[in-house]
Amino acid sequence: DIVMTQSPDSLAVSLGERATINCKSSQSLLYSSSNKNYLAWYQQKAGQPPKLFISWASTRETGVPDRFSGSGSGTDFTLTISSLQAEDVAVYYCQQYYSNTRTFGQGTKVEIK
Amino acid sequence: EVQLVESGGGLVQPGGSLRLSCGVSGFTFSDHYIAWVRQAPGKGLDWVGLTRNKANGYTTEYAASVKGRFTISRDDSKNSVYLQMNSLETEDTAVYYCARSITAYPFDYWGQGTLVTVSS
Numbered sequence: 683d684i685v686m687t688q689s690p691d692s693l694a695v696s697l698g699e700r701a702t703i704n705c706k707s708s709q710s711l712l713y714s715s716s717n718k719n720y721l722a723w724y725q726q727k728a729g730q731p732p733k734l735f736i737s738w739a740s741t742r743e744t745g746v747p748d749r750f751s752g753s754g755s756g757t758d759f760t761l762t763i764s765s766l767q768a769e770d771v772a773v774y775y776c777q778q779y780y781s782n783t784r785t786f787g788q789g790t791k792v793e794i795k
Numbered sequence: 796e797v798q799l800v801e802s803g804g805g806l807v808q809p810g811g812s813l814r815l816s817c818g819v820s821g822f823t824f825s826d827h828y829i830a831w832v833r834q835a836p837g838k839g840l841d842w843v844g845l846t847r848n849k850a851n852g853y854t855t856e857y858a859a860s861v862k863g864r865f866t867i868s869r870d871d872s873k874n875s876v877y878l879q880m881n882s883l884e885t886e887d888t889a890v891y892y893c894a895r896s897i898t899a900y901p902f903d904y905w906g907q908g909t910l911v912t913v914s915s
Contacts, residue, residue: 683858683859724902731892731907731908732840732892734901743903775839775840777842779899782856784830784842784901786839789840
């Protein structure tokens, strides 16, 4: 199975400051024929199911604020919140959908400093 | 409106069995993959398995931790997917979510989850 490793496990950022979450996969998620990275990011708020935020490593879903951006390719990916807002407090997960077994990272908890 | 609704959770003893259901509406069921993802209390997301769509023969995949114990099936006439869980262990205690996908795409809609507690 592809192992997904996120860092850090948690971070506290001041309102308006940048938050950066990293995700590393144990093998490349870049599918050569399509030149797409099979990597998604989800946001999960307390007591709620996860919500798909970003697909293909960098494509925001409809309604996701543009302060959220995804980047990276191959095995190393990043989710950036450019200016943290109070409503962004949540746990963020990366997930690969490259293989038949669609594994998640362990999650990164984002809090306000 | 796309909806997925899980049911069937509850308390079961170690070694017991339970069947969860995921009823869906608001989209063409046979076109979509349906996955099960679980979340132990205070822990992260753990992919359990999925059933592919009609075009991909309704084939299934499972996480190593549940293979041989859990079985996913679907009934297109009832717009439902089922997760049959046998030989349950205390480590299977979690909220179980069902989620929708298509070929080579992440899970874009999720249910609210149903809690399974394995305890004596």
